[in-house]
Amino acid sequence: xxxxxxxxxxxxxxxxxxxxxxxxxxxxxxxxxxxxxxxxxxxxxxxxxxxxxxxxxxxxxxxxxxxxxxxxxxxxxxxxxxxxxxxxxxxxxxxxxxxxxxxxxxxxxxxxxxxxxxxxxxxxxxxxxxxxxxxxxxxxxxxxxxxxxxxx
Amino acid sequence: xxxxxxxxxxxxxxxxxxxxxxxxxxxxxxxxxxxxxxxxxxxxxxxxxxxxxxxxxxxxxxxxxxxxxxxxxxxxxxxxxxxxxxxxxxxxxxxxxxxxxxxxxxxxxxxxxxxxxxxxxxxxxxxxxxxxxxxxxxxxxxxxxxxxxxxxxxxxxxxxxxxxxxxxxxxxxxxxxxxxxxxxxxxxxxxxxxxxxxxxxxxxxxxxxxxxxxxxxxxxxxxxxxxxxxxxxxxxxxxxxxxxxxxxxxxxxxxxxxxxxxxxxxxxxxxxxxxxxxxxxxxxxxxxxxxxxxxxxxxxxxxxxxxxxxxxxxxxxxxxxxxxxxxxxxxxxxxxxxxxxxxxxxxxxxxxxxxxxxxxxxxxxxxxxxxxxxxxxxxxxx
Numbered sequence: 001x002x003x004x005x006x007x008x009x010x011x012x013x014x015x016x017x018x019x020x021x022x023x024x025x026x027x028x029x030x031x032x033x034x035x036x037x038x039x040x041x042x043x044x045x046x047x048x049x050x051x052x053x054x055x056x057x058x059x060x061x062x063x064x065x066x067x068x069x070x071x072x073x074x075x076x077x078x079x080x081x082x083x084x085x086x087x088x089x090x091x092x093x094x095x096x097x098x099x100x101x102x103x104x105x106x107x108x109x110x111x112x113x114x115x116x117x118x119x120x121x122x123x124x125x126x127x128x129x130x131x132x133x134x135x136x137x138x139x140x141x142x143x144x145x146x147x148x149x150x151x152x
Numbered sequence: 153x154x155x156x157x158x159x160x161x162x163x164x165x166x167x168x169x170x171x172x173x174x175x176x177x178x179x180x181x182x183x184x185x186x187x188x189x190x191x192x193x194x195x196x197x198x199x200x201x202x203x204x205x206x207x208x209x210x211x212x213x214x215x216x217x218x219x220x221x222x223x224x225x226x227x228x229x230x231x232x233x234x235x236x237x238x239x240x241x242x243x244x245x246x247x248x249x250x251x252x253x254x255x256x257x258x259x260x261x262x263x264x265x266x267x268x269x270x271x272x273x274x275x276x277x278x279x280x281x282x283x284x285x286x287x288x289x290x291x292x293x294x295x296x297x298x299x300x301x302x303x304x305x306x307x308x309x310x311x312x313x314x315x316x317x318x319x320x321x322x323x324x325x326x327x328x329x330x331x332x333x334x335x336x337x338x339x340x341x342x343x344x345x346x347x348x349x350x351x352x353x354x355x356x357x358x359x360x361x362x363x364x365x366x367x368x369x370x371x372x373x374x375x376x377x378x379x380x381x382x383x384x385x386x387x388x389x390x391x392x393x394x395x396x397x398x399x400x401x402x403x404x405x406x407x408x409x410x411x412x413x414x415x416x417x418x419x420x421x422x423x424x425x426x427x428x429x430x431x432x433x434x435x436x437x438x439x440x441x442x443x444x445x446x447x448x449x450x451x452x453x454x455x456x457x458x459x460x461x462x463x464x465x466x467x468x469x470x471x472x473x474x475x476x477x478x479x480x481x482x483x484x485x486x487x488x489x490x491x492x493x494x495x496x497x498x499x500x501x502x503x504x505x506x507x508x509x510x511x512x513x514x515x516x517x518x519x520x521x522x523x524x525x526x527x528x529x530x531x532x533x534x
Binding site for chain 1: 263264265266267268269275276277279280281282283284285288291292293295296299340341342343344345346389392396397398399400401
């Protein structure tokens with residue numbers, strides 16, 4: 001059986017994603033001063049230019065900080081499953097680009113570490129009544145085994 | 153320029169008051185402040201009034217008297233009351249009014265704030281996927297700060313315990329049950345490393361502050377409190393602020409709290425070393441710790457030792473949130489900063505009762521921080 005998937009929003013990440021074209025976040029770059037923004041922004045908050053171009057962001061970076069979400073967020077705006085499972089969020093530093101806030105795939109805070117390598121992925125954060133998975137971007141530990149050995 | 157002085161403060165208790173409208177709480181606070189100042193409503197020449205839940209809080213004139221007084225509604229997130237007091241002071245300083253009032257009132261439903269991200273200029277997916285929570289920011293900011301500056305979980309718990317202990321001695325506070333650091337650490341994690349008893353909650357309450365020209369203060373009081381400086385700053389590019397889907401890599405930029413304190417100290421000609429008592433925005437225990445450094449009261453990382461030594465206790469060298477802060481009082485957004493002013497005024501008058509700090513305090517400040525990265529500071533002195 002094929003599971004139907006859809007993106008939570010247009011223009012957020014490259015879609016559809018498959019092994020031959022892994023997902024990338026869609027940011028923008030100011031045509032005048034080069035400031036990188038995510039999500040893509042037509043106006044530059046550094047130089048006030050209104051000219052920008054699309055820029056696909058790096059698909060890996062390092063974990064700058066993180067926290068857990070242990071209660072179901074107010075709904076709306078949250079439209080995740082009613083049966084709530086705690087999740088984690090963090091900021092990932094994409095070198096030379098920006099720090100981006102994202103859900104993390106690792107739900108256990110004891111298995112996260114500031115500075116660890118992270119890689120972009122897509123996750124179904126909720127499932128619609130007809131079975132369609134709604135996909136959003138998330139970051140996963142890039143090399144978890146190595147991290148465990150280093151911290152133990 | 154004429155200086156503004158505070159001649160009266162009034163505080164409606166913070167908590168839950170079923171059936172009592174926010175406007176009635178506000179009117180009670182105004183009457184208390186006017187009685188404290190020895191003035192009546194027709195004497196008030198103008199004012200600023202802040203609320204999140206009440207669309208037109210200036211309707212309070214229907215409770216107080218239809219005198220035609222210009223009351224301007226203000227809203228600036230959690231910095232609302234700091235904005236109201238700043239503008240009321242400015243009306244005195246510029247000579248517009250001789251006698252003015254700042255009022256704050258709010259009545260929030262239970263639970264975490266919920267909003268449409270679009271009101272903050274943020275796309276829908278940010279809320280849909282569970283990222284649009286202010287509590288995430290506080291968890292992530294203190295997690296990084298603990299990593300960088302060696303702050304322990306026990307120190308987080310000591311801050312919460314101290315504020316609940318102070319609130320226990322404050323008859324107008326909401327959370328008046330003392331909790332030990334161990335009890336705080338035993339409460340469930342909400343946003344790692346922050347636990348249930350390390351967060352403040354939205355609630356209800358009101359406060360008001362009456363001000364006049366310094367050269368007329370003798371007509372009303374023998375203990376005027378001087379408004380030495382007010383400063384408000386919004387976030388700068390590169391600072392790590394609440395509700396930010398991303399922010400730039402590069403040189404770290406200081407928070408609006410650092411910027412606002414720097415401006416306020418310069419305006420007042422007063423430095424952090426002169427401060428006797430402080431009110432810091434403690435949305436959570438981590439925020440109080442970070443704001444101690446951002447306000448200049450200590451260096452990054454010194455909090456671990458200072459808090460262990462009891463420096464921020466009522467009897468300590470740097471008393472912080474002597475009335476229980478937001479943790480003990482909760483946060484009716486429009487009123488919260490005027491509740492802080494109320495406490496500093498009592499401390500500088502020497503009338504804070506069992507919460508009174510020792511000695512003869514001369515200088516105090518108040519501080520608010522809120523979404524989407526705005527900070528308001530007020531420096532008061534005798």
